[in-house]
Every structure is written in C-alpha cells, then in structure tokens.
Amino acid sequence: MEYDNKKDLLQLLSGDLVPSFDSRILVVGAYEAGKTTLVSNLIGKVIPIERQSTDGIDVYFGKLLFDLKTQKLLKKTMGKTQPDIPNDDILQKLSKKIDEFEDDSVTDHSSDQDVIPIPVLDFAGQIVYHATHQTFITSHGIYLITFNGSRDALSDKEDERRITILENIRLWVSSILLYSHPGNKDYPRLILVATHKDLVCQKDIPNRRSQLLNTLSACFTDVNVKSHLMLQKLFFVNALNENDPEMEELRACISTTITENPQWGQRVPKQFLILEMLFAALVEEGKNIISFEDVKKLNTQIGVKPLSTTELELFLGVQNICGKITYIDDPKLQNYIVIDPTCLIDVLKSIVTSVPIIASLRQGRLTKSDLSNIWSSNKFSNFLKHKEYFQQLLVHYDILSEMRRYDRENGKKIYVDCYIVPCMITTQNTTTFVEKHLTSDKCVGFVFEFSASDVPDAIPCRLIASILSIWNVKSYENVDLLCYGFVAVVLDRKHNLVVKTEHTIAVYIVHKDRK
Ligand SMILES: Nc1nc2c(ncn2[C@@H]2O[C@H](COP(=O)(O)OP(=O)(O)OP(=O)(O)O)[C@@H](O)[C@H]2O)c(=O)[nH]1
C-alpha cells in the first residue's frame, strides 16, 4: 500500500503542475491583547471603537491581498475586488482560469491574478477555546503573538487564569511549535507584536521596547525555539492608529516572511488547485461539509484528468495538514469532509454558549440528549443533520470524552448517556483529598516536565479525556473529584488514579491506606 502511494505520488508530481501561492496569518495572544484591533488595522478595515470580545475565531479569508509583482501586501483592501468565483459553470470557468494561470510566468501576470488572497485568522483569547486552536495550527503559517506592551510582562496578569503576559506568550510559542510539527528550521515564523504603545509615555518607548526584548530573549534560549521566533525586533504599535509607521514596518516584515516560506510558489498538480478552488466556491455558497462520495463525483467533473481514489485521499490529507479542511482518515470520520475550517469552532461555540442553560457543563458533563437539544436550535441545525459525524469529530479532538463502559458478564458495551467535556470544567478542588491522601506514605507518582516550554492546554485535556473514558470519577466528601486541572478516578477498591495538571503533568496512584 505504501509503495503504491509513493508510486501514485511520483506519477502525480510528474504530471501537469502549477505554482501554488499559499500562506496564512494567525493572530494569537491573551484575552484583550488587541488582536482584533490589530487585524482590522492590518487589513484596512474600520478599526472597531466599541470593544467586542472575539467569540471563537474570526477568519478573514482573502481579506489581506499580496501583490505578486511588488512582493508586498496591499494596504487597503476595500474597493479591490476579490477573485470572484461564479456560481454557474463553476467548473468550466475554474479550469479555464487555471489554464491562464499556468500560461503566465510567475512574475508576469495580467492584472487580477497578480493578487493572492491571504487568510487572516483572528483567534479568541478566552481560555475555553484554546483546546480547539490546535486544529488551526499549521507549519506554513505566520503567527503574530500579540500582547499589551504597556503592561509589565513579568508580573501583570492578563488572563482569566491569572497567568502573566510572559507565561501567556510562552504557552502560545510552545503550542504552535508542538502542533505545527515543524519540518523546517525557520517555518512556522513567529512574530512578536506589542500593542498599546500610545499608553506609554513617548520618551519611555525606546526603554520599554528594549526592556521587553530583553525579557523575551532571556525567556527563549532554546535554539530550536529561537530559530522560529523573531527576537531581533519587537513591533510596538498603537493598534488603533492606522498611520502608525510601525504598522507599515510590520506589513513589510510579513510580506518578506510570506515569500521566504519554502512552500510559497511550490508547484502542485493542477487538479489539486482546481479542487481547492471548487471547495472555496462551495463554502461561498454556504456549504460547510460534504461527503467523500460527493468529492469523488466533483473529481470526475474538473475538466482535466481526474485523480485516482488514492490520489484524492492524498490531496485531502495534504489539505487537512494545511488546516484548510478537516479530513480524518479514521473509519468513523473518513466519509465526510469539513470544507469550512470555521465549522469546528462553531460546533464548540454551540456547546460553550449553552453553559447558562446546561449548568452541568461547568462540572464538565453533557448528556447526549442535551447535545441534541442544543443542536436543534435553528442556528446549529446543520450540525444536527450530521450529528453522528460531529459528535465523533469532537471525540476525536478530545473536546468530548466518551465514557466506554462494558458489561462484566458478557463484555458488551453499555450505553452511557453522558459525555465529559474536560475543557469546560471550571470548578476548583476544595476538598481535603490532596492533603489527606496525596501523601508520601500512600502514593507513588511521576511528574512529566516539558523541557523548554509549558504544557499546552490541549494536552491535559486529552489526558483527562482518555482517563475518564475508562474509569469512573471518584467521589470524596460528597464531591466528584473532577475539577479544573485535577481529576481522581477509581481504579479498584483500594486504588485511585490522580492527575494534576498545572505547569507540569503529575500522575499518582494512591492506595487506600498504605504505599
Ligand atoms: N490604547 C490602545 N487601545 C488598544 C490598542 N489595541 C487594542 N486596544 C483596545 O483594547 C481593547 C481590546 O482590544 P481587542 O482588539 O478587542 O482585543 P482582542 O485581543 O481581540 O480581545 P479578545 O478577542 O477578547 O481576546 C479594545 O477596547 C481596543 O480598543 C492599542 O494599541 N492602544
């Protein structure tokens, strides 16, 4: 099978190739750091005056335009037409478009094709979304790690979890490098952007900038991290001011970084580009999920030689790695493809926004019927149509943990009507369990420390999800020991398993009365 795949790939790559210009900008950082304001300024959109917290993720697809001739980002995007994909005859027109594209040399295009749309993803700073952000992290992205530069990076807490600005930056750096699996020593590129320059006295700005840079340089000393992180310069902007010269410098820096990406201008099979554009056209029409069977049908209508099924799977796999679609090669999930990347966030949003109605969610519990109820509202009816798929997808990403329980007698699976949602747990452990039972004469434990970085949020959630899928939560002093960063489960009559996640991950096996 592997041999066949390789052969298919080689054959595919010797065929009709066209250059692909693909990049994305991801703006991350703590809650209220100024991400949305920065993005509006970057893309030339009206800068919001009224503060509105970002809910989930805002994706401005194609809003930032890159001019291939000047190799620069265009400042104002208003008035410039987006490459427009017509609804009728989509296939024919797309394939014609690709033909034209292929005939031109890279530097000599006719007007409209000079401009490549670059998606800008504006992430929500709230903790609850961190667990899903991993699905958007790709190795060919440019990340703007944003923070409020007017505050003290070492001591000012800027987050619901009350961690410092520096700790928040460290968390983002480690998550990005962990999830993007960098195959290249420079990419992804991480650029640090401090906002709120206007709140610092003019004469103190140079001092403040070098102070921040020193703090950051002292924090990131690992060579493998430093090669991705731009530490020689700190952009310090007033994100509210569209004429801030440093905004222009930031734009220029992003332009250069885009072209330095080894994948920029890489040649790909023509069919890949046609199918990709076709997906984009379907998203514009409001579709966010399609079946594998439908993709197969589309593939036969692209006007050029269709891809074989293996090649099609390869294409979908590549698109998934790039974060453009969700295609999971798992028997329970492979029949559908989510073509709109914001869809997963909307699924999570559907759960998050239900907290006031479903109180048990604060303890991380959600019944299957509650989930169906949430999705029966008009807003989320699309998820109800593909209920099985989306439930499985949430389980796959460890957002939902399925409790797998089996009958002792016949080994058959028992139906459990409840999911656990680890990332939603907010209750704190107020019991005396830790003092009384996590003591050296009753337990053995080991602690995982992550060298060079902190523990990304999704890892403890994943660990807790898999533990809960197997064992039952321990009840102690009439309280379930399932709290934020702390869970205890019953292994057998004498033993409990405890997991504590703070800056490290600690796992303990606790005996009822002795070691
Ligand atoms: N004075 C000043 N205010 C800023 C600057 N950047 C952002 N703000 C303000 O800070 C507040 C938060 O900005 P947002 O852009 O919404 O922050 P965010 O990071 O997108 O917040 P979330 O989406 O909730 O995580 C808003 O009231 C902005 O007007 C800046 O450079 N200077």
Ligand SMILES: [Mg+2]
């Ligand atoms: Mg925002």
